[in-house]
Amino acid sequence: MKTMLKAEHVSISYKIGDFKDIGDMLGIIGTNGAGKSTLLKAVIGVMEPRAGKIERNGNISALLELASGFDGDLTVKENAYLRGAMLGYTKEFMDETYEQILDFSELREFEERPFKQLSTGMQSRLAFSIASLVQPEILILDEVLSVGDGAFQEKSAAKMREIINSGASTILVSHSLQQVRELCNKVLWLHRGKQIAFGEMEPICDRYESFLAEKYQNENTQ
């Protein structure tokens, strides 16, 4: 299988270990401050690694902290176009898919509303709909699958599977171990900027779970 994305010895403000050959669906796990989001920022090119290098072999669509970057004063439609432009879509593509975005996010009746009047869930729905309607080769998701209400969560998970099945490599950052187990086949475990483990999903998730349990116990006995 072709390597879609490769990050070797990448170090940003601290050293992140060595992981390579990311394919399929990679879950990144770790406690707060492990460097998960920082790594993603380096991957999408917002941050420049201080050492090491990142190779990208495909177009990337990234969803980091969904609702940020939207403008509260603009309408849903204006925001959709602005976001599409930011993600590198063309105007023609947006004209074509705008209707689809509206339908998928179920925001048709709010089309001309200022964005700040929308609930947080609706905002995330729009963001997810825009980012997922393109067929990215690499999709990056940072804590985004828990958006919207139950119905939408199911819909977005289905959409995710569809994208994965169409051959995209996906990176998912999540604190929900259950979600990682469900969706990912590979896992990278980071802790305080260092790689603890990288490889098949099952064994690492088990280790991480016992690590969390131990940590929880230590904190409770203190």
Add this chain to the structure above:
Amino acid sequence: MLQRLKQHQFLFGELVKRDFAKKYKRTILGMAWSILSPLMNLLIMWLVFSNLFGNNVNHYVIYLFAGQLVFSYFTDATNLGMTSLVGNAGIFTKVNVPKYLFLFSQNVSSLINFGLTLLIFFAFTAFDGIPFTWKFFLLVYPVVCMIVFNLGLGLILSALFVFFRDMQYLWGILTQLLMWLSAIFYTIDTYSETAQLLFLANPIYLYIRYFRKIVIDGAIPSAGFHLLAAAYALGAFAVGAYMYKKYNHEFLYYV
């Protein structure tokens, strides 16, 4: 560079639209303000200074307007431009886009304001009995210089503003100082020759002078004058571009 610009043309257009929508949000007069506020300023200056200086200067209203026109474009572009990086931090810390686009789109709305005011300026000159000659077309030159100069200063200021938020206050004071040094409402004819030359060290004054020479004196500035005008513009732009290149990946640690 050109290819990258084409690639981001859609984003640029959307940013311009956004800046425009936000600028006049919840105003009743909307875009009319871009014409009204320089006119109000002009009126105030004329009321205050016409008795003091008006008798010695030909076409004092036009003289004043030329100064006001150039200076307000400069302050508008630089003040709005300064916050363009910090104001869009939410975007460029999440998406990889060229950061100068924010400043450029901000400058488009300043430029449109300037263009509208310029039209009124021409209406005033016609009203004041100044004939419209072919020389007026030479004004394209200082306008292009000003666009580049304002963009350059915008790049410098917005980059500095990321690292030192004090710039906002400092720049307020500096523009005040520049306002007094740009001979907007007074003339420097009675000053010594060296003093008059020193005024040319101020780019804003230089651009104002270009406008006045063409419109009021009907004269074409010297070649050296042209060179200096371009040098200021290119110099400012080069410094700004260098700062953006150098600190491109540093900005997000400070916003």
